[in-house]
Amino acid sequence: MADPKKLYIKTYGCQMNVYDSERMAEALGGAGYVETKTPDDADMILLNTCHIREKAAEKIYSELGRMRPFKEAKPDLKIGVAGCVAQAEGEEIMRRQPLVDLVVGPQSYHRLPEMEAKTQEGLKALDTEFPAEDKFDTLRHRAKAKRAPTAFLTVQEGCDKFCAFCVVPYTRGAEVSRPPSRIIEEARELVARGVREITLLGQNVNAYHGAGEGGDWSLARLIWALNDVDGLERIRFTTSHPNDMTDDLIEAHGTCEKLMPYLHLPVQSGSDKILKRMNRSHTAESYLRVIERIRAARPDIVLSGDFIVGFPEETEEDFQATLDLVNEVKYGYAYSFKYSTRPGTPAAERPLVDEDEATERLYRLQAVITDHQRAIQDAMIGRTVKVLFEKPGRDAGQMVGKSEYLHAVHVTDSDLLPGQIAEVKIIGSGRNSLSGQLLRSCSL
Numbered sequence: 001m002a003d004p005k006k007l008y009i010k011t012y013g014c015q016m017n018v019y020d021s022e023r024m025a026e027a028l029g030g031a032g033y034v035e036t037k038t039p040d041d042a043d044m045i046l047l048n049t050c051h052i053r054e055k056a057a058e059k060i061y062s063e064l065g066r067m068r069p070f071k072e073a074k075p076d077l078k079i080g081v082a083g084c085v086a087q088a089e090g091e092e093i094m095r096r097q098p099l100v101d102l103v104v105g106p107q108s109y110h111r112l113p114e115m116e117a118k119t120q121e122g123l124k125a126l127d128t129e130f131p132a133e134d135k136f137d138t139l140r141h142r143a144k145a146k147r148a149p150t151a152f153l154t155v156q157e158g159c160d161k162f163c164a165f166c167v168v169p170y171t172r173g174a175e176v177s178r179p180p181s182r183i184i185e186e187a188r189e190l191v192a193r194g195v196r197e198i199t200l201l202g203q204n205v206n207a208y209h210g211a212g213e214g215g216d217w218s219l220a221r222l223i224w225a226l227n228d229v230d231g232l233e234r235i236r237f238t239t240s241h242p243n244d245m246t247d248d249l250i251e252a253h254g255t256c257e258k259l260m261p262y263l264h265l266p267v268q269s270g271s272d273k274i275l276k277r278m279n280r281s282h283t284a285e286s287y288l289r290v291i292e293r294i295r296a297a298r299p300d301i302v303l304s305g306d307f308i309v310g311f312p313e314e315t316e317e318d319f320q321a322t323l324d325l326v327n328e329v330k331y332g333y334a335y336s337f338k339y340s341t342r343p344g345t346p347a348a349e350r351p352l353v354d355e356d357e358a359t360e361r362l363y364r365l366q367a368v369i370t371d372h373q374r375a376i377q378d379a380m381i382g383r384t385v386k387v388l389f390e391k392p393g394r395d396a397g398q399m400v401g402k403s404e405y406l407h408a409v410h411v412t413d414s415d416l417l418p419g420q421i422a423e424v425k426i427i428g429s430g431r432n433s434l435s436g437q438l439l440r441s442c443s444l
């Protein structure tokens with residue numbers, strides 16, 4: 001038998017892309033590829049791109065330029081562009097960079113094997129359509145067993161909210177939810193492969209509304225159904241919109257045993273003026289009320305969020321309102337970005353805040369966020385948490401896993417195995433992780 005061909009995937013952007021890269025590797029596994037960790041010996045290089053950063057497309061063109069020596073050394077090498085830049089730029093990529101053999105949008109990954117076959121005939125392959133069929137099914141049947149205790153499961157894609165700064169509704173298309181029966185079936189398959197924690201994924205995951213038994217299913221109903229899957233120990237979901245935190249979902253945070261006490265709920269800004277201009281359709285006050293209700297349902301929940309600073313027309317006063325909100329919520333973790341223009345979005349037409357001013361605000365915001373993050377981590381010292389161990393740590397005999405609150409926890413104990421859930425007493429708090437001592441194994 002011929003040696004398998006080697007596939008190198010470089011992933012940029014959000015969890016959607018991380019998940020998609022795994023699915024692409026599985027799909028191409030069916031076409032005889034195995035994954036490799038370096039581009040040097042690859043037969044195919046795929047860039048799974050993100051469009052969210054400033055000049056994202058330009059950076060991909062320069063990255064592609066750097067691939068030239070690989071192609072010169074191995075003329076049979078295939079180079080592909082996937083993800084959100086592929087979706088946004090389409091054919092333009094092949095026009096600007098003749099090295100590229102294949103351009104595939106997020107809705108077409110199940111077609112990769114046919115597309116790859118086309119490239120083997122020396123042709124170019126392009127597919128950036130938004131088809132109606134369920135691409136997940138086709139991909140799943142090609143799936144090869146990969147043992148890991150945690151997995152992502154996409155339940156919803158796309159977004160209809162059109163925040164003024166965001167490219168997702170254009171690159172990922174309209175909101176589409178998968179049927180609950182398929183999600184539950186896939187969750188069972190994942191559990192059979194050793195998965196103990198599933199993170200339900202969607203750009204707007206809590207807008208989930210899958211058609212199933214008894215009509216429309218909400219995300220909460222789906223979570224309750226997954227709560228009944230034997231062997232599945234933990235459920236998480238991301239990313240949520242504040243306006244879609246429905247009563248049943250908030251209640252599930254208080255009562256659903258497998259739903260973990262961590263919630264990523266982006267607010268973007270604390271200023272109502274800016275939120276309005278962002279077309280976010282919530283106010284700082286309505287966001288804080290949602291948080292209050294979630295905390296009433298689950299007092300120990302750890303919250304995280306996303307922020308954009310320097311959005312067009314953001315004044316120092318608007319920025320102060322963001323700091324006030326952060327100080328009120330006290331996030332356990334938060335991502336903050338300096339606003340950057342996405343061509344084609346409504347905000348792209350508006351005057352920019354001074355670059356240095358925006359940079360300075362970003363640092364100030366990050367300093368406040370870090371203070372809260374530290375305080376919340378430090379408060380874990382002395383507490384007992386349950387850790388799902390995922391992989392060996394950097395030091396000998398060390399294992400790393402996640403607590404219920406999504407804190408990374410290091411434990412040194414040579415008997416621990418990936419996939420094990422154990423009670424751990426937290427003894428230290430570092431920059432981005434905690435350390436702990438094993439109390440006893442609660443399930444193997």
Ligand code: SAH
Binds near residue numbers: 166268307
């Ligand atoms: N659906 C999610 C997140 C989508 S994108 C939500 O509604 O919040 C992830 C994050 O990237 C956003 O929350 C936002 O903070 C950031 N982001 C998106 N577009 C941006 C832009 N043009 N400039 C800076 N940050 C941006």
Ligand code: SF4
Binds near residue numbers: 161203
């Ligand atoms: Fe983008 Fe999220 Fe707004 Fe949708 S809700 S447009 S994905 S930021």
Ligand code: F3S
Binds near residue numbers: 051171172
């Ligand atoms: Fe980026 Fe696309 Fe995700 S633009 S953040 S990879 S949906």
